[in-house]
Amino acid sequence: MPTTAELHPIAGCVPSRQADVIFIHGLDGDPFGTWKHDALFWPEALGLDHAQAGVWSLGYPAAKTEWNGSAMPLADRATNVLALLDAHGIGERPLVFVVHSMGGLLVKQMLRHALQYGDPAWQRISRATAGIVFLATPNSGSRIANWMTFFSLARASAAVKDLEHNDAGLRDLNLWFRNNVHQLGCRVLVFYEKLPMGQVVVVDEASSDPGIPNVVPIPLDENHATICKPASARALQYLKVKRFLEDLLPAPGAAAGTGALAPPPVAPTATYLCNVGGWKRNEINAVAWSPCSRYLAAASDDGTIRVWLPACKDLILTIHAHRGSVKSVCWSPGADALASCSTDGSAATWHFPDGRQIDRWEGADDWARSVAWAREGGFLACGYANGVVRVFYIADRRERWRLALHQGRVRSVAISPSGRMLASGATDATVKIVEPSTGTLIADIAVGALFAAGATDGAQVLCVAWAPSGAQLAVGTVSGHVSIIDTLTWRIVRSRKLCRDSILSIAWSPDSRSIACGSADRSVLQADVGRIDVCGTRGMLFGLLGTDSAGTRVAAHLGSVRSVDWSADGYAIASGSTDEVIRISTKTVLDNAELHAHQLQLRCAALSPDGRDLATGSIGRQVMLFRMHPPMHRWSLEGSSDVMESVSMGKGERVVEKRRQGLDEYIRCLAWSPDGKWLVVGGDDRTLRVLEADSGRVSHYALTDCHERSIHCVAWSPAGDRIASCSGSELVVWEVFNGVRQRRRAAGGDILAAAWAPAGDRIATVAEDGQLVLWTRLEPTTLGHCPDEVAVLSWSPDGKFVVGAGPGAHARVWDTAFGRMVAEIPVPGGVRTIAWDRAGARLALASDSGAVHIVATGTWRQAGEVASLPWTHRSLSLAFSSAPLTGADAVCAELAFSSVALA
Template sequence: MIIGPQPTTVRGAATHLGKHPTQPKVIYPSGKGGLDEYAHFGEFSPNGCWVASGDASGKVRIWSYDNPEHVLKLEVQGVGGGEVKDLDWDPESQRVVAVGEGQGTNAKVFMRDTGTSLGELNGHGKRVISTAYRPCRPFRLVTASEDTRSVFYHGPPFRLEHSNTEHTNWVNTVRFSPDGALFATASSDRRVVLYAGATGHPVGDLDKDGQCPHAGSVYSLAFNPDGSRLATASADKTIKVWATGSREMEVELPFSRENELGEMQTGVLWLGPSALLSLSLSGDLNVFDVSPGQAARRNTLQGHQVSVTSLAVDRDGGAFYTASYDGVVLAWEARTGSARRLGGPVPRTVNLANHAGKVTGLALVRGGRRLRSVGFDDRLRTARLEVAGEGGPTGAYEGGAEVVLPGQPVTIAGAGGASDLVAVICQPAVLVVYRDGALALTIEKLPCTPSALAMFGEDEVAVGGEDCKVYVYALGEAESASKGAKAVLGGPRGAVSALAYSPGGGYLAVGDSNREITIFERSTVDMEKGREEWDRKVSGQWVHHTSRITALAWSPSGRYLASGSSDTHIMVWSLDGSLPRSRVATFESAHKDGVTVLDWLTESDLISSGNDAVICVWDVASATRA
């Protein structure tokens, strides 16, 4: 299973959504993917064989969509070295027009197969942010700009015919109707203007009782397949559907989550004659049925827009929970891969985040009925969970249950099971333990700068340090823990970056910044001195990663250990002597820009995510048999 990230959104700008001409596929920008810089859009060619993409570096790439490898066929500099904001195909899938912010030119037409320029389009004084190619002959081009104008071109070769000055603010989007009879522009002046497709002259405005169609900037618009209806998306947190013939509103779809910024609508796309897809600033994809005489939301697709930083798995409940760099926490149904954002107080309204900064750790407590999370807002927050509900797990953060931490948290670990005991390591060198949300233990001066944490039941916690050592503390008595570590494990040749206890607690896996995994085995305990001895079971052998170890997780039986690294790979290891080799499986290039989290859903299913915000479930059983 592969679950893609949500579209990238920017406040005050449109996010362009595209659809395959014949297949039920939607395309949108998210992160970098195969690009050097962040993608701004992707667009299928009319014949469905190609995908064109543009990014922040100014490059336009043409990909072969019908090839299983999605081979890169062409790469050209789009608009004079500046970022590419939009592009469109001609109806023959041979020519591409790209617009953006360049030096000397803001718009250019070129051939799809060779990249040969067919001319630069002049006529704007500022950045061009949208363009549209008339889908029938005679060919026409329209560009829209921050200079408040749309410019109409004849061609090819394309030449400026005239400028349209009906708008008084940025023109955010321009689109032709499927038959080419009309095109429409959406602007930050709250107006939507219709023009004749062949001549480029205005036909009229959309209006609602003689007023502007929206109460905020209009970011996006889209014609339905037969051109009889037009959908508009606005910062006023509404989607509206209009009849293009009468220019009257048919349907209004409001988003009324307490006027939060994340409900602003930045993109819209028709999936069929009466199926509509909209994009919220928060990244939510909303699916509506807008059949004549009715309007109903079918579904809301949620996920992460940025790097996933934390993961907690509830195997008994068939659920898992993830958190990201922007503070968003999601509950997932493992069977279907559907997600819901956790509710409750929202410190950041733009993306409806649960923390005001990066979430650095998640821990399930009370048998999966509560979720504890820590983040860069220096808070320990608690969410009440419902796993057995219809549609998958959900939950909400409790408004008065947050705890102010003594410093910026590095991560959190829980005792597991029915317990409600969690440990948190904070900068610069503090370990705090909470039971039922109340402080139970504080060790203020750790002997290291803490960098990793693992917990074994309610009895023991291991702290990894940047000094290349692991400190093991007994939690049975606060007094003994405050006296110091009962064991200090040396051996790693880099800062400790990941820790994981085996299910029985007999082994402790240690990953470091020097790409090595060391396995320690519990051996003897000196009860009188309160000391414990650990032997190195594996040392200097598991070094197949090429970069920092970022995540470790034992399978439920303890037979396998999975490791993730910033080298993008995932590896599965085993201490089972009956196996022919210790590294039993490798998933190469699992996550672009590095793996950040992983854990086991079952003995054979491994879940992971990374800086690409993609969530993957790997079939380890099949891989180990290969």
């Protein structure tokens, strides 16, 4: 057993090596015996298979005595090993770790230190890490009890108790890794054992699963000790790791050093259309607890259904369910299936937990807004925006009936606990009760009768919900009022204004005594039904209601709360909002949680001029830079702080100044300098920052509070000496390295897009009124008018034409010399990004559907269409390139990449 940490060279550890592979053992392991089978020492064999890489094995004190005491040595050991790796020059080349057992925890702690403590050498190691192979590592931290049993067979009781004491620390480390692996930019390969060690399988499938999308643990017929000792080069773990290294490491003969590796050679005449996409906005439309209260399903605007395990904040299933926004989701009574409906007019059912489709019903003429599953499981009900309600029987998979029940849009349907009645609420201010098997109308309840004449618009019904007892029905309206209907008499017996804005969703507590309301006023309110005002026999005008509060706020969001649901065990209320966040509010408050489908929430991205790097900005106050090949995370800038720095003023004078380092608010836009050395970033904090591309450091040229409002557009001049930024109706041009600025204001309202001419002598802008303006020496000249909203502008390479496009159905082309529109190009789904080829002969328009339309600029007619991104993603950066984005899928889990070879 080693007495100090030491890095042992195994094979190819020479200065000319092009990459590094480091094996790290776990507790009671050593740098050689852990990996050695009688017939094979596989670190050495892998070194022979990958001659361009240096293979090392780390040894460190890992005996049981190292784990005695009141604190784990893991954090200190991580610091020690990082310093050791830096001393050996690790981090200057692409790096892959192969780790066994708790050696994987050591690597996670090292990467965590590197990101959190900011040491440049440590960050270099983090950026260089291209992949990690986990062999029998407890990634989920959910099977610590198995570890206890295993160690109790081989260790003194003091060591066992110490590991039990640090159980929470291990879980926290594993959760950090799961939430930050996208930022690390490394790929992951996971193996777990199937055979017991003594009487226990130490790391089973559940414990090995890191919870990372598209990472599936691989089972091996080994135990905890033999899993890291393949018997031959034909063993599964050897072959998979060998292939893993082939995908990540540079080919023999490629340029050495991180950041210096060129993409694979391509034919000089090849042209690729490269598209980088981020998830579409993930506004939450519906949340639904499973009947067992263990799982939570969420329906989103990006067309997906996601299923969470809220207890440990794990996203366990993502279903790409519909082409349109998913408006509603619900569970089957047995929690073995989900139902959903969408703005594409379809309703569907999905098997849980594998997510495969069971059935789909089309044939609607309008949006599907709400779906409900009968408690006995026999049928589904679905409401549509054209006033129609449909019922589908599960057994024969057919539509039972459809009826136009409402004059307005159906916003909500609900089935009674007995399954004998179906309620629908609509914008015509009525609630209809029908018999599900026949569609026979039982009751027609006019909610508008409670409102004063002239205020009936506030009676539009947005949500209905049956009490679990079946005795009452709750109704929420546009005006923020809630009404309670008695299901024996079908009279409104209680009414009250609970929210300042529309009530978008209602859920009952399991005991039928309370309701939870989600509102457009961004709050979740819990109210005791007994405190809601009683209506008289003639009804009650809402204007006469009392003003004292009848409820308690249990959660607050940054956007409208579109959905709430109360767990069947009564312990938690889930709420989903347009702020893309799901909040779990519990009785004890201690277990309150937030769930984010996309941790980064990317809003903008840009490929560097040479295509080697990708910069991204998010509403999470973060800018990140990724190397495209080999795929790796280079740096991140997030948060903010004040720093003191000495600045040269010329003539030998220096002044100490205070400036802001980091980001204060959402990032809305970013752009590369033409030489690829700088990035300019703008956002909601009204500050323009210039970042060094190599390090992410904020330069002296940060312009604080340079605009009155959020900065939503930036563009770098072709010469690299000026930056144009837009905020509201204001256009500002900055001389980058001295801060001199010139301001102008557009006459047509807020500026929506701006672009420099290739010669740098003009700037094109378009404002809210649709006026396209050319600014020559910052003097405006109107070029034309666009009838649709324009979100992106682009000049042709020769500067003769400007193309403007946006969410409308056309892209429009203007001739800048003659001041007239020369073409309207139809683009279904609208345009997100625009790119020109170098010669200006082809124009690419990336649509919201994921397709890219190729236009021949000689005729301005479509010459082809390329299937590019999945429809769940929107284009953030589009470019013609001589090389594909090889291996880009490993850059970041929240981005999608496409490289299509063009003729």
